[in-house]
Amino acid sequence: MSTQREQADLFFKQLEEFTKTMKQSVGIPLVVDQKTGVALWYDQRELKLRFLISIEKTRKFFEALSEGKVLATRCKKTGKIYFPPQVDCPDAPDSEVEWVELPKEGELLTYTIINTKPYSFGHYPDYTVGIARLSNGVQILAWVRETDPKKLKVGMKVRLEVVRRQPEGYLTYELVPVEE
Amino acid sequence: MSRRVAIIGTGHSKFGNRGDVNIAELAYESIRQALDEAGIEPREIDFAYVSNVGGWSSEPLPAVVALEYAGLTGIGTMRVEAACSSGSAAIKAAYDTIKSGEADIVLVLGVEKMNESPTPTVVEFIGRAGNYFWEFQNFGLTFPGYYALYATAYMARYGATEEDLCKVAVKNHYYASFNPKAQFPRKITLEQCMQSRYIAWPLKLFDCSPITDGSAAVILASEEVAKKVTDSPVWIAAIGTASGTSNLSRRSDFTHLEAARIAARMAYKKAGIDPENPVKQIDVAEVHDCFTIAEIMAYEDLGFAKPGEGYKLVREEQTYIGGVIPVNLSGGLKAKGHPLGATGVSMAVELAHQLLGKVERERQAPIKHGVALAHNIGGTGHYAYVTIYTLEKPREA
Numbered sequence: 001m002s003t004q005r006e007q008a009d010l011f012f013k014q015l016e017e018f019t020k021t022m023k024q025s026v027g028i029p030l031v032v033d034q035k036t037g038v039a040l041w042y043d044q045r046e047l048k049l050r051f052l053i054s055i056e057k058t059r060k061f062f063e064a065l066s067e068g069k070v071l072a073t074r075c076k077k078t079g080k081i082y083f084p085p086q087v088d089c090p091d092a093p094d095s096e097v098e099w100v101e102l103p104k105e106g107e108l109l110t111y112t113i114i115n116t117k118p119y120s121f122g123h124y125p126d127y128t129v130g131i132a133r134l135s136n137g138v139q140i141l142a143w144v145r146e147t148d149p150k151k152l153k154v155g156m157k158v159r160l161e162v163v164r165r166q167p168e169g170y171l172t173y174e175l176v177p178v179e180e
Numbered sequence: 181m182s183r184r185v186a187i188i189g190t191g192h193s194k195f196g197n198r199g200d201v202n203i204a205e206l207a208y209e210s211i212r213q214a215l216d217e218a219g220i221e222p223r224e225i226d227f228a229y230v231s232n233v234g235g236w237s238s239e240p241l242p243a244v245v246a247l248e249y250a251g252l253t254g255i256g257t258m259r260v261e262a263a264c265s266s267g268s269a270a271i272k273a274a275y276d277t278i279k280s281g282e283a284d285i286v287l288v289l290g291v292e293k294m295n296e297s298p299t300p301t302v303v304e305f306i307g308r309a310g311n312y313f314w315e316f317q318n319f320g321l322t323f324p325g326y327y328a329l330y331a332t333a334y335m336a337r338y339g340a341t342e343e344d345l346c347k348v349a350v351k352n353h354y355y356a357s358f359n360p361k362a363q364f365p366r367k368i369t370l371e372q373c374m375q376s377r378y379i380a381w382p383l384k385l386f387d388c389s390p391i392t393d394g395s396a397a398v399i400l401a402s403e404e405v406a407k408k409v410t411d412s413p414v415w416i417a418a419i420g421t422a423s424g425t426s427n428l429s430r431r432s433d434f435t436h437l438e439a440a441r442i443a444a445r446m447a448y449k450k451a452g453i454d455p456e457n458p459v460k461q462i463d464v465a466e467v468h469d470c471f472t473i474a475e476i477m478a479y480e481d482l483g484f485a486k487p488g489e490g491y492k493l494v495r496e497e498q499t500y501i502g503g504v505i506p507v508n509l510s511g512g513l514k515a516k517g518h519p520l521g522a523t524g525v526s527m528a529v530e531l532a533h534q535l536l537g538k539v540e541r542e543r544q545a546p547i548k549h550g551v552a553l554a555h556n557i558g559g560t561g562h563y564a565y566v567t568i569y570t571l572e573k574p575r576e577a
Contacts, residue, residue, distance in 0.1 A: 008300040038199040084314040110434045112328030113381035118304035121320035129319050131429050141429040154336035172318045
């Protein structure tokens with residue numbers, strides 16, 4: 001069975017081929033909608049989007065992943081922990097933040113299994129996204145390593161783990177159900 | 181200076197897959213109706229707010245494209261974005277503009293052309309709406325996925341079932357069947373909903389609002405202008421607003437939308453509605469049912485039901501006509517369709533028509549108090565707008 005991304009790519013490939021014929025016969029990239037019969041123009045300009053996002057100030061977070069650690073920041077003055085990490089404390093603008101490691105143990109607050117996927121996730125099998133509350137009260141959203149809804153439960157224990165995401169091959173984190 | 185603000189004209193396109201029109205043509209369907217109904221000339225409009233989310237459609241500056249087509253080039257304009265509540269945000273901006281005395285007549289146009297992109301691309305764009313870097317980049321959440329996180333937590337805590345969720349869809353399709361502007365003007369059965377495939381477990385296809393093209397427009401005016409041009413103005417009595425964290429992980433719980441609760445309280449206070457029992461003073465409501473669970477949470481956030489009891493309202497059919505408060509008699513986002521930027525404006529059009537007794541007989545709410553409520557949420561409770569529309573002129577300007 002093909003992935004959702006392959007299906008989406010096939011859709012465009014078919015449009016491309018169809019409009020190639022139309023350009024030769026009627027001179028324009030015309031598509032006639034199969035359901036409604038209306039005339040559509042197949043865009044001749046493809047927009048490619050990929051962003052370069054600054055992680056300069058939170059570089060420590062990404063470096064710590066290679067040591068198996070997931071970090072947060074803590075405001076030195078108020079003690080408030082920020083996750084996702086941020087380097088400013090709006091409650092005490094003159095204060096600084098320090099880096100702290102998040103605990104690994106947590107409890108699953110909620111979850112969903114994504115069946116219909118965004119294009120850029122269309123090459124994965126169905127995946128579970130959950131939110132856990134860690135033992136220090138910080139909440140974290142990540143994939144949960146279990147896709148059978150019968151084996152998932154609100155309140156179940158999970159462990160935060162650094163993993164290498166394939167096929168892209170980069171470090172991120174995941175929630176792993178703990179056998180009890 | 182503070183002035184009262186009224187709706188003097190409304191327009192609404194057919195919602196659906198509108199491959200038969202481009203974005204400007206689609207916008208003009210609503211602009212033209214609204215101008216006709218208001219009985220004013222295009223040159224009398226002082227400013228236009230255009231609500232559009234975009235990304236999936238080809239024109240990045242839809243405000244000027246739509247105004248040029250409509251012969252309105254020259255007046256001041258801007259695009260307004262507050263995700264799925266952009267329409268209500270544009271109404272709020274227009275309301276403030278007139279209230280402050282900066283303008284007398286303002287056009288609010290909501291337009292969205294989502295079907296210019298294929299479904300996986302649209303799913304991608306909406307999935308990115310939240311916190312892109314921390315919640316989408318690595319974890320690929322989708323919009324059904326975000327609301328499914330709420331559904332899972334809500335069902336686990338209060339014992340609501342997937343059938344309860346489907347009952348919202350059945351009700352909204354029932355009313356959409358009488359609304360010729362709806363994308364899906366047809367009834368569905370509970371079985372059809374229950375047997376539909378999972379999109380983001382536990383939400384199924386029939387729990388989700390569709391991908392929609394559509395437009396809606398309202399013309400707002402000061403009291404002075406309204407008195408001259410119409411004998412049936414609908415007034416904006418109050419607008420409540422709030423926001424929620426971009427990261428879902430930073431929300432306090434997953435059984436309600438705090439921003440919606442805050443916006444409702446603010447609107448009730450301004451409109452003199454008792455927050456403990458608002459259904460006693462409101463005739464009809466349009467709530468943001470982008471997913472069935474969202475309508476159930478809306479009942480609770482608006483005070484129509486106590487926390488944890490929203491699903492009982494739909495189980496007992498209390499949000500049909502004849503129940504404690506009729507909700508989404510247009511068919512809602514679920515069955516009328518959800519062209520993001522047009523949705524909040526569409527709610528205003530629908531409620532103005534409800535208050536004036538102008539909708540199809542089968543879906544007309546009995547109007548006793550002359551008060552209607554729009555609950556319009558952007559993102560997953562990222563933005564919240566609650567707007568109160570009335571037949572009676574608000575006491576305070």
